[in-house]
Amino acid sequence: MPNFSSDLAPVELHCLDPTAATPAQWKQFHAFRRLRLGQDFPEDPVMPDHEAENVLRQQHPIFDTQRLLALRNGEMVGILTLSHRREGSPGSEDGLDHVDVAGGVLLDQRRQGIGRALLKGLSHFMDQRSKGIATAKVHLPDGHAFMARIGADCKLRHVENRLLFDQVDWDELDRWVEPPVLRSPKLSWEIHAGRVPMATLEPLMEPLTSLLNEQPLGTLDMPPLRYELASYPAWYAEMDRRGGEHFMVMLRDASEVVAVCDASWDQRFPDRVRQDLTAVARPWRGHGLAKAVKARMLKLVRQRHPEVRMVATNNANANAAMLSINRQLGFSVHREQATYQIGRDALREYLAGRG
Known part of the structure; x- marks a missing residue:
């Protein structure tokens, strides 16, 4: 995965491979996961580490998922999850142009160029896979502001x-x-x-x-x-x-x-x-x-x-x-x-x- 630099700090992007991740990589990932979920979804329970690993290791029969991890000074500070229709699955031709995006940046690391670095990773992915449209759901004020800043169009409001x-x-x-x-x-x-x-x-x-x-x-x-x-x-x-x-x-x-x-x-x-x-x-x-x-x-x-x-x-x-x-x-x-x-x-x- 290529590395990118943000405006304020160098950011390295790495793909998380759940089938090959080391214990140290899992430890770092889970520390980030628990912290971010506590910040963005404070009312909801957090899945135990071993259960989260089980989920990530599963291969969905229809959708393929990649996770880009943003690291700064060796610390994980952001994530972008990319999900798209698996090529060759029934009806996959309808979804060839689309990728679903989810993720976020730790609260104290926002507005420091990490989101932009992750967007460069998304752009690189879309170029490689010939994806024309990225779709993302947000609920936090920071998320809405970020979408407006990058020029994304609000297509559906829901609760x-x-x-x-x-x-x-x-x-x-x-x-x-x-x-x-x-x-x-x-x-x-x-x-x-x-x-x-x-x-x-x-x-x-x-x-x-x-x-x-x-x-x-x-x-x-x-x-x-x-x-x-x-x-x-x-x-x-x-x-x-x-x-x-x-x-x-x-x-x-x-x-x-x-x-x-x-x-x-x-x-x-x-x-x-x-x-x-x-x-x-x-x-x-x-x-x-x-x-x-x-x-x-x-x-x-x-x-x-x-x-x-x-x-x-x-x-x-x-x-x-x-x-x-x-x-x-x-x-x-x-x-x-x-x-x-x-x-x-x-x-x-x-x-x-x-x-």
């Missing part, structure tokens, strides 16, 4: 909402689960807790993908989102290793998916659940079915894991219907976020303009 279980009106949820439309004999529940059988998942990939792409996505320039069967065996194997469950609640009209809600629980963080997609097919909207599947999901989680105290989910600011349902449930905004994009040429121009 992470959290709900405390001790604030839920569970009697009200009982009523949500039984809207009048469910009196129709056409509709039936399908509930999966723990794992969804692969034979069940396979025919769900197309309808779930369609529902996923109907959510508001602002002005993002991106390939269509996909549910992909190839990602599930590795995810379930990881759950088997560290403990976890996948929940899926559906309403069906025969084989048609009418409404769906899915969530996951991680034994490493037993007091919380991550809720992902909640969606209703267009012909069935306006009948309270999003409320029904969401309520059924929450009741299922509570039944199986009474230790859960909180559920978190993400919503686009433009998704008024789901935001309304979440407010009625008692969700509140935990953090405001935005997704930015910058093109390779614009990034190169910014870096050239800084000398």
Whole structure:
């Protein structure tokens, strides 16, 4: 990996190879990781070192990830994670132009040229891999300011909402689960807790993908989102290793998916659940079915894991219907976020303009 110099201090960029990292390299990485996460996400638990190493060593079947470490005077002060569609994976041609970016710089090291050095690493990566668009999510004021400074465009605003279980009106949820439309004999529940059988998942990939792409996505320039069967065996194997469950609640009209809600629980963080997609097919909207599947999901989680105290989910600011349902449930905004994009040429121009 080439070395770059920032305006104020020389910065060396190194790629972290999880399969070959030495104990000393891991020790340095974890010290940085714990410190940065404590600064940027102070309310959230930090994954133990050995678990973080297990995660980093796993090879995703669909996405490839590289991590650029910024070192100054031998100390790790920043990181940039680059994730992109693995070449040759099904549908990879749609994502050839894109790279997802995440990372950050330690609080006391900001505004000292380290972010710029990492951007040079990103530019070098985009040139090497012929990537045209970099996408990044930020939630801190410093992150928003940095995106504005480099000329990245804000393409989507969204929030992470959290709900405390001790604030839920569970009697009200009982009523949500039984809207009048469910009196129709056409509709039936399908509930999966723990794992969804692969034979069940396979025919769900197309309808779930369609529902996923109907959510508001602002002005993002991106390939269509996909549910992909190839990602599930590795995810379930990881759950088997560290403990976890996948929940899926559906309403069906025969084989048609009418409404769906899915969530996951991680034994490493037993007091919380991550809720992902909640969606209703267009012909069935306006009948309270999003409320029904969401309520059924929450009741299922509570039944199986009474230790859960909180559920978190993400919503686009433009998704008024789901935001309304979440407010009625008692969700509140935990953090405001935005997704930015910058093109390779614009990034190169910014870096050239800084000398």
